Amino acid sequence: MPAMSLPAELQRPRRAVIIGAGFGGLSLGIRLQSLGFDTLILERLDGPGGRGYQKRTPDGYVFDMGPTVITVPHFIEELFALERGHAQLDGEDFPQSVRNAPRVTVGPSGGPHTQRYVNLVPILPFYRIMFDDGTYFDYDGDPQHTREQIRELAPEDLAGYERFDRDARAIFERGFLELGYTHFGDLPTMLRVVPDLLRLDAVRTLFSFTSKYFQSGKMRQVFSFETLLVGGNPLSVPAIYAMIHFVEKTWGIHYCMGGTGELVRAFERKFLELGGQIRYGAGVQEITVTDDWGQAPSPLRPRVARGVVLESGERVPADLVVSNGDWANTYLKRVPARARLVNSDLRVKAARQSMSLLVIYFGFRDDGQPLNLRHHNILLGPRYEALLREIFGQKVLGADFSQYLHVPTLTDPSLAPPGHHAAYTLVPVPHKGSGLDWSVEGPKLVERVYAYLDERGIIPGLRERLTHSEFITPDYFAGTLDSYLGNAFGPEPVLVQSAFFRPHNRSEDVKNLYLVGAGAQPGGGTPSVMMSAKMTARLIADDFGVPPSIRR
Template sequence: MTRKSAIVIGSGIGGISCAMRLQSLGFDTQIVEKLDAPGGRAYVRRVDGFTFDMGPTVLTVPHFIEELFSLERDHAMLGEPDFPAHVLDENSRIREGNSGGPNTSKYLDVMPILPFYRIYFDDGTFFDYDGDPVSTREQIKRLAPEDLEGYEAFHEQARAIFKRGFLELGYTYFGSLGSMLGVVPDLLKLGAVQPLFSLISKYFKSDKMRQVFSFEPLLVGGNPLKVPAIYAMIHFVEKTWGIHYAKGGTGALVAAMVKKYEEMGGKLHLNAEVGQIDVEKRAGKRVATGVTLRDGRTMTADIVVSNADYATTYLKMVDKKYRTINRDALVKFRKQSMSLMVIYFGYEKRDNDPELRHHNIILGPRYEALLTEIFDTKVMSKDFSQYLHIPTLTDPSMAPDGHHAAYTLIPVPNNQSDIDWSVEGDRLCDRVMTFLEERNYIPDLKARLKHKSFVTPDYFEQVLGSHVGNGFGVEPVLTQTAFFRPHNKSEDISNLYLVGQGTQPGGGTPSVMMSAKMTVREIARDLAIDASIVNGVPQAA
């Protein structure tokens, strides 16, 4: 039987995950990547002896990673349980040592991080969130004892949402309106469609606790004031499986995935930017036949999968004459997530430095008003919140001896704002670094700096190809969730599929790995491939 071929556009974590699964399904797969190294948003910057992950740094659900490293060429695993019994055991979370599974550990070291986050409030107090029930309740008692009873009620509702929304429906592909309508009654009963912040506010009286238990959607591009309450499941995802770190950074995970993919026979082409997705009309259908690169080269394949930004895929890679559903008006109408300014810096260690953590959330003096300015009015705010990441507290190899490598991420409006980042980038960078120094998070920081650089929404738009410089694809509001989110299977063109944060189920490292499995399952169904086989090249049904 002639092997089928596939082209995957983009080598982000979702794209590589999809390519690995296509290899396991019996395809000859090629990834085309516009940058000079793989990773997409998970690109790595190495400068002055420092290693900086430029994008995602929070790893959850390690069994998703283990499943990828357990793949073998032509040995499809799409029929395996999405959540095997052993990962659902309440004692399955690994709290110390190596948290990578046996196959993952052949390629890289993964370790748990505790606490998950240290969350600083503007008054200098903090909450160490580690998912431990005793510790969590002790800290609530210390900071907001009036919310202990509310936490118990929230905990039970979040558990129910997690069970239904993640464990039972997480891998459901909502390709039709009917598929979604069938689950709406359950979600309504669970209270999972109301805004998350509204749900949180019912249970917590303290502003601090409302922030602690609602900030997490920001890590996937969601506004806590507007994302549906189904995102309360993030609390249980983290609590169930923990937060993890790949030694060498997320870039080490990307490199390991590429190595595994190439061992399976897949090919990766760097500096290979796609100019267009090629489409032909066959028997009255529009069919994707391959891609044409910017340098004029053409590549043909039986299927094409885009891990590029959803809007960029349709607006810039597919001729509008082939788009009946995903027309310019619809694509541009979809609300895009906020963007980011990320400052990368290396600095000298001091023995008497304040005790920061691997992951630090530093909240500003305003919460709801700041979120409204970032997501809705899209203005440069007078204050900011930030996520400060210091991996060298766990992994000194990321910096020269005696130094820390760090980045701090500040949510900002996307490029639908009127902000001139060529001017405001330097200003905001200076404000943030001054804040870290003067508020004593990193004393004398400017004098200790050995490297400083930053990216703004312009980087996301111009380098990563994100429409209007979005940081996380389509914003996860209720009207852009499940069936209403861009589909993993193109409605316009046969044999064209999408994968990654802009598609179902959404943004974040575990979700893009899930999207890869969902997309490949749709490919297997469309091509009548029996994905339940264990040995040999999958055969047509």
């Protein structure tokens, strides 16, 4: 007589444990709750966000410590629209209504579900890109305004811009709209897209690709710098990253009032509303791995994730485990070496890690004079290619630097005390493989940055107007965020670490172990991390037989 299965309503919900409450962990937690899993997120910090942690100071400043650029608002809308038993995993990822949605230039951003949780507003221009000679380019995605500025700064590149715009659009349509959610879990999937990538010339380096169209060094920088915001060196990332230009141009750049931390807390709230659980101050020491019979794994027996062991020694069982932590340290520190054949110590340590960052968080008095700055500012030093080679290749600190200067109080004064501004400036630096002593080099570089901002008139009189100052270095990424070598963005997105060659969202070594976030596919950056969550959710739904009625 065949065994009778229990009715669906009496079956035990499967338990998922997610390590890390960053954007990836929270986004996936929301999706797993919508799929019917009971999800517990474990976070070693005292609050959500991970790299997107928000800090509030006793003297009244609010600093987003990580991501500040928000784009593709319909990704956010989709997460806020999810409900238990209604996962929206199947169907088109980019329906025509989304593809044709005009970029919002006034009023709130996002759809009705988003507006229940946060207030997103568009930012224009997207960036003010300031060159070392004092000129600047306000990039806002508007084709006519872009042409006007090229005509003023580099008229010889007008025709080249038209060709770049056409070819970058083709890469965007194929690489993002059609392939963006493809999980390259096997080589045949990768090989099927190689002819298209070759046809689009998307495998050469981005800077080389950009140089085909622009003669001016300034224009080459304007249309290639964006990969630095996701940890990629324009001199070595593949040209498929030219699609970032069109991602921003298509859906704009947005800001969450109250800072990115408000969006993080909104994701936390949505996750909790769906029945999820979060524990803070709960660092994970080890991922429990056994074979199918509960024995210690060996190369000859299946390896299965059974839960985690906390730093406190507490054991937390689970049917599946997902790491939103650093890819390298997930395997090197938390999965037993005997359970790792593909992600061995040799392979993980040989991978190229992205650069790190020095980030200065500072507050200063508003002296009543308008700042010649915008919400997002890219301050380029006198060298571009040479500086990138020093940071990524030679791993040394150069005589000059470039930086991303974020002044959110130009949009949202609530982040600082009355009459003050809150800002942060981010300087790309080598990761800890450089051997630099950041307890020595950090304060020296901070003083150089303040001197530059003050003496170049970027923020006149800054050093006299400072009311708050603190900073983080690669030591913060290595220690507080437990990132291998203090990298800031996971594996460097070079060609040999992209698509199939990037860490897989489903572990090749351990059954029921998954990855999500910047270290997994498709890569770094807030939109990609949210895409990663949907990709991983689909893999889990496939592996655990979630019925189509729930996936819709």
